[in-house]
Amino acid sequence: MKDQIRVRAIRITGAILLALGLLLGLKPLPVWAAPSINSRYYCLVEGATGQPILAKNANQERPVASTTKIMTGILVLEYADLDEIATVSQFASRTPQYSIGLRRGQELSLHELMKASLIKSSNDAAVVLAEHIAGDEEFFGHLMSKKAFALGAMRTHFRNASGLPQEGHYSTPFDLARISRYTLTQPYLAKMVATRQSSFKHPGYLQPLTINNTNNLLGSYPGADGIKTGTANEAGKCLIASATRSGRQLIAVVLKSSDRSGDCARLLDYGFKQTARSQIIDSGEVFKNVKVSKGQAAYAEIMPRSDLWLWLGEDKADIEKRIRMNYLLEAPLAAGYKVGEMDVFMEGQYVETIDLVTRKDIPREPHPLKRIILKLLSRSGQ
Numbered sequence: 001m002k003d004q005i006r007v008r009a010i011r012i013t014g015a016i017l018l019a020l021g022l023l024l025g026l027k028p029l030p031v032w033a034a035p036s037i038n039s040r041y042y043c044l045v046e047g048a049t050g051q052p053i054l055a056k057n058a059n060q061e062r063p064v065a066s067t068t069k070i071m072t073g074i075l076v077l078e079y080a081d082l083d084e085i086a087t088v089s090q091f092a093s094r095t096p097q098y099s100i101g102l103r104r105g106q107e108l109s110l111h112e113l114m115k116a117s118l119i120k121s122s123n124d125a126a127v128v129l130a131e132h133i134a135g136d137e138e139f140f141g142h143l144m145s146k147k148a149f150a151l152g153a154m155r156t157h158f159r160n161a162s163g164l165p166q167e168g169h170y171s172t173p174f175d176l177a178r179i180s181r182y183t184l185t186q187p188y189l190a191k192m193v194a195t196r197q198s199s200f201k202h203p204g205y206l207q208p209l210t211i212n213n214t215n216n217l218l219g220s221y222p223g224a225d226g227i228k229t230g231t232a233n234e235a236g237k238c239l240i241a242s243a244t245r246s247g248r249q250l251i252a253v254v255l256k257s258s259d260r261s262g263d264c265a266r267l268l269d270y271g272f273k274q275t276a277r278s279q280i281i282d283s284g285e286v287f288k289n290v291k292v293s294k295g296q297a298a299y300a301e302i303m304p305r306s307d308l309w310l311w312l313g314e315d316k317a318d319i320e321k322r323i324r325m326n327y328l329l330e331a332p333l334a335a336g337y338k339v340g341e342m343d344v345f346m347e348g349q350y351v352e353t354i355d356l357v358t359r360k361d362i363p364r365e366p367h368p369l370k371r372i373i374l375k376l377l378s379r380s381g382q
């Protein structure tokens with residue numbers, strides 16, 4: 001009810017502002033217009049459900065630079081203990097920038113390497129993690145791709161642990177959002193990507209180094225709590241940013257942006273300030289009437305089993321409903337009998353499936369002879 005009141009208030013406010021503007025001779029401006037984003041590849045999604053709110057070219061496969069490292073962190077948690085000690089190989093020590101300067105033969109705990117990889121975005125630390133888990137980085141990339149697919153990121157393929165440019169290494173804004181949603185459900189990873197500053201026990205130094213997170217929104221954007229930057233020539237400047245306010249978490253993804261922090265901040269602002277929950281499906285409304293054979297009623301009223309509410313702004317959302325239903329219905333039918341499903345998509349992304357059910361009981365029509373007998377009996381009883 002509160003959400004419905006909020007939506008109504010937004011619309012009434014917009015109407016009042018528009019009327020005042022017309023009276024004053026001002027040119028009307030759109031209320032709650034979508035933000036201007038520099039990136040051509042972005043999305044904004046609900047953290048809890050993955051529901052898309054805004055998107056542009058969000059299914060386009062692109063290089064994603066060091067945003068790759070969140071998947072590296074996921075696999076390390078799944079395959080190893082963070083207290084394990086890894087040894088830096090010659091190959092890892094030669095990893096291109098950005099590196100934290102690890103040398104062949106040095107030993108570090110996986111926990112320290114995770115800090116260097118996820119907070120400082122060190123490429124050499126990511127390679128050491130990959131080799132420790134899988135023996136070599138190529139096989140680790142294969143494991144990363146399989147995990148991505150298992151999380152529903154089906155337009156993603158990884159070739160290395162760091163995100164350095166390599167043919168066949170790509171993802172999409174929507175896929176990165178899916179991977180990020182999973183990352184943020186893992187307490188260790190969620191804490192790591194939210195850390196602004198930490199110490200790193202570099203084996204080449206007597207004292208720990210202070211490392212700062214490459215995500216500038218941490219500490220500057222209200223509620224920011226993750227997640228990962230990425231920068232490379234072809235990929236450009238990328239950022240996956242998350243923020244939580246009043247228990248609601250949003251995830252913004254921008255690729256190849258000239259202002260990645262600003263783009264993500266504008267997307268998050270739009271989600272928090274300019275959207276409200278709107279009812280898309282009402283379980284109290286009849287969806288369709290379907291003919292029934294051999295029933296006492298000629299048609300069955302079909303209804304959604306449950307309501308569906310989505311976060312929407314004033315901009316028209318691309319919402320699609322795909323119906324799968326049995327049109328060959330035969331009595332008897334009980335109330336609530338499932339006859340089909342409605343798949344709801346928003347911005348081309350699957351949101352939820354709602355069952356379609358009969359509204360009320362439809363008894364089977366009696367045999368003609370039985371009808372005659374019943375009719376005679378009813379007359380005799382009068």
